[in-house]
Amino acid sequence: MTAYLLKRVALLIPLLLGITLITFTVIHLAPGEPVDMQMAMNPKVGKEARERLTKFYGLDQPLHVQYLSWLKKLSRLDFGRSFSSDNRPVLDKIKERLPVTLSLNIIALLIEFGLAIPIGILAAVHRDTLLDKGLTVFVFLGFAVPTFWLALLLMYFFGVKLNWLPISGLHTLGYEAYGWFGRVWDLAKHLVLPVLVASFGSLAGVSRYMRSAMLQVIGQDYITTARAKGLSERVVIWKHALRNALLPLITLVGFSIPGLIGGSVIFETIFAIPGMGQLFYQGVMSRDYPVVMGILVIGAGLTLIGNLIADLSYALADPRIRQGSGGRDT
Amino acid sequence: MTTTFRHSYVAAVFWPRLRRNRLAMAGGCVVMLLFLVSLFSPWLTPYNPNDINAWQVLSPPSWSHWFGTDELGRDVFSRVLFGARISLKVGLVAIGIAVFLGSVVGLTAGYYGGWVDTLLMRMVDIMLCFPAFFLILAIITFLEPSIWYIMAVIGLTGWMGVARLVRAETLAIREMDYIMAARCSGASDRRIIMRHILPNALSPVLVAATLGVAGAILTESALSFLGIGVQPPTPSWGNILTSGKDYIEFAWWLSLFPGLAILLTVLAYNLLGEGIRDALDPRTTD
Numbered sequence: 174m175t176a177y178l179l180k181r182v183a184l185l186i187p188l189l190l191g192i193t194l195i196t197f198t199v200i201h202l203a204p205g206e207p208v209d210m211q212m213a214m215n216p217k218v219g220k221e222a223r224e225r226l227t228k229f230y231g232l233d234q235p236l237h238v239q240y241l242s243w244l245k246k247l248s249r250l251d252f253g254r255s256f257s258s259d260n261r262p263v264l265d266k267i268k269e270r271l272p273v274t275l276s277l278n279i280i281a282l283l284i285e286f287g288l289a290i291p292i293g294i295l296a297a298v299h300r301d302t303l304l305d306k307g308l309t310v311f312v313f314l315g316f317a318v319p320t321f322w323l324a325l326l327l328m329y330f331f332g333v334k335l336n337w338l339p340i341s342g343l344h345t346l347g348y349e350a351y352g353w354f355g356r357v358w359d360l361a362k363h364l365v366l367p368v369l370v371a372s373f374g375s376l377a378g379v380s381r382y383m384r385s386a387m388l389q390v391i392g393q394d395y396i397t398t399a400r401a402k403g404l405s406e407r408v409v410i411w412k413h414a415l416r417n418a419l420l421p422l423i424t425l426v427g428f429s430i431p432g433l434i435g436g437s438v439i440f441e442t443i444f445a446i447p448g449m450g451q452l453f454y455q456g457v458m459s460r461d462y463p464v465v466m467g468i469l470v471i472g473a474g475l476t477l478i479g480n481l482i483a484d485l486s487y488a489l490a491d492p493r494i495r496q497g498s499g500g501r502d503t
Numbered sequence: 504m505t506t507t508f509r510h511s512y513v514a515a516v517f518w519p520r521l522r523r524n525r526l527a528m529a530g531g532c533v534v535m536l537l538f539l540v541s542l543f544s545p546w547l548t549p550y551n552p553n554d555i556n557a558w559q560v561l562s563p564p565s566w567s568h569w570f571g572t573d574e575l576g577r578d579v580f581s582r583v584l585f586g587a588r589i590s591l592k593v594g595l596v597a598i599g600i601a602v603f604l605g606s607v608v609g610l611t612a613g614y615y616g617g618w619v620d621t622l623l624m625r626m627v628d629i630m631l632c633f634p635a636f637f638l639i640l641a642i643i644t645f646l647e648p649s650i651w652y653i654m655a656v657i658g659l660t661g662w663m664g665v666a667r668l669v670r671a672e673t674l675a676i677r678e679m680d681y682i683m684a685a686r687c688s689g690a691s692d693r694r695i696i697m698r699h700i701l702p703n704a705l706s707p708v709l710v711a712a713t714l715g716v717a718g719a720i721l722t723e724s725a726l727s728f729l730g731i732g733v734q735p736p737t738p739s740w741g742n743i744l745t746s747g748k749d750y751i752e753f754a755w756w757l758s759l760f761p762g763l764a765i766l767l768t769v770l771a772y773n774l775l776g777e778g779i780r781d782a783l784d785p786r787t788t789d
Contacts, residue, residue, distance in 0.1 A: 187625060188625065188628060188629055188632065191625065191626065191628075191629035192629055192632055192633070195629060195630070195633070199638065199641055199642055200641070200645075306526060309526065309777075310526070310770075310774075313770055313773050313774060313777075314766070314770060316769070316773060317717070317721075317765075317766050317767075317768075317769035317770035317773060318762075318765075318766050318769075319721055319724050319725065319728075319741075319744075319762060319765050319766070319769075320725070321725060321728050321744070322728075322744060322758070322762035322765065322766075325744070325747075325748055325751060325758060325762075326758070326762070329751050329752070329758075333751075333752065377773075381777075431631070431632065431633065431634040431635065432634070432635075434634040434637070435634030435635055435636030435637055436636065438636055438637070438640065439636075439725055439729075442729070453637060453640070454640070454729070457640050457641055457644040457645075458644060460644075460645070465641055468637065469633065469637060469638070469641060472633065472634050472637055473629075473632035473633045473634075474632075476631075476632040476633070476634070477632050480632075
């Protein structure tokens with residue numbers, strides 16, 4: 174196990190380097206220079222000032238020098254300062270936004286798996302019946318519905334028409350005056366729509382996976398044996414089959430992280446939630462390069478960590494890997 | 504010889520299986536219908552999608568305007584039909600790019616193995632770490648708005664799944680006896696890859712591509728909704744929704760119809776793709 178752990182962690186280093194390299198390339202291949210944007214906002218800036226700015230940001234250096242110095246700063250967790258008027262360190266900006274996006278996504282992930290696993294099992298057990306077809310269409314509807322459109326309709330219906338739920342932000346104005354319970358209730362009400370939208374959209378992946386994994390397990394000999402022993406169908410499905418079908422699902426948690434973080438741009442923008450997705454959107458729109466690069470690196474890094482945790486839990490759960498007799502082929 | 508075999512397989516196994524799957528057939532019909540609509544949209548639309556009519560601003564659905572009109576008095580039905588063209592174009596071209604890139608990477612990695620494989624697959628791992636939508640946003644906003652860039656960027660950020668699939672297939676096929684036979688008879692690497700491996704590795708790609716078109720259409724609509732995708736006045740389902748958002752309280756039809764169009768299209772591609780997957784899967788029994 175220790176050997177496996179070391180191997181997995183060692184693999185992170187080239188991947189992290191690759192992430193920084195791609196981030197840097199994407200940003201620097203783009204036409205237009207960051208200085209242009211600052212010039213555009215302030216036409217009084219002259220040619221000398223422009224050169225001074227270029228020099229200040231090190232943009233007059235060759236690309237590989239710029240990359241190395243950026244990398245050196247990154248290794249000290251220095252993501253530079255934002256180009257926006259507040260000029261704050263990028264890391265601070267991300268630090269205040271990350272918990273919002275992360276907790277929203279974790280809640281959405283819990284709801285997603287909590288619903289998708291039973292849906293997948295039901296569909297597999299009742300394979301090819303009307304129930305299976307109905308569930309299939311339901312989860313695909315979730316995948317096919319454009320997030321922003323669903324968000325819009327729900328906002329209009331529950332927020333404007335019925336006036337049951339708040340439609341933007343995370344808190345009501347003046348929520349500080351509420352008691353502890355009042356504050357939690359207020360937050361919960363604000364979270365209903367965004368979480369609903371986020372989890373409905375990703376039901377399909379997990380539940381379809383669960384369905385096919387269950388179908389595969391149900392076809393195995395030991396399930397036939399269990400049935401032949403006279404065990405009830407419920408025990409066979411929920412105890413014998415489910416355990417083995419659940420195992421590969423751990424990896425799926427790691428895989429779904431980039432999708433969820435990417436999706437946060439849409440619903441954070443629509444619901445005006447001050448998270449990382451919103452910060453990223455504002456960043457790209459105002460060409461705030463340090464913010465964009467910082468979020469790209471951190472977003473990809475989070476996926477890397479998520480995958481690592483998923484792989485390690487998988488290894489812990491699966492004796493074949495735990496005892497080092499063989500690894501999975503990636 | 505291979506062609507006759509493939510034809511007979513399609514006719515004897517694949518098609519009957521697919522036909523029995525009603526959901527997939529329904530999806531296939533919608534996909535066909537969309538193809539026809541996009542081909543013939545100039546003849547099918549009752550109005551020019553860009554004709555402004557100041558006397559008919561935001562009028563609700565009626566006999567003359569089935570889906571109502573928008574804030575400039577343009578016919579929403581005509582705009583939604585023309586939007587089908589854009590969606591289809593973006594979906595097919597973007598996925599074409601992704602399939603091409605993914606196949607090249609997958610075939611190269613799987614066939615040559617060794618350090619080439621390691622290098623290419625680590626690149627795939629790295630690309631997969633990025634939330635795709637972040638990467639797309641970052642690149643798109645730094646470029647001039649153009650539909651060609653959108654297709655290219657969606658394709659360039661979406662090839663990794665195909666690469667993994669093709670590589671896995673290639674690894675399996677490489678060990679087959681007929682590859683050995685081809686090599687013994689002096690076939691070049693290029694010929695082996697193109698003639699013997701590629702055609703046999705394509706079936707999982709077909710599934711991934713069908714599902715991928717759906718994903719690309721969703722991405723384009725999201726970009727257009729955010730205002731950085733297809734630029735007005737060219738109608739796209741996403742950018743009709745952008746104005747729909749502003750008028751949602753007085754003009755529900757502006758939000759409802761383009762949204763339904765996206766929903767239906769993406770659903771159809773998904774059902775068709777899943778159906779093809781099931782029909783190709785040797786493990787599912789008849």
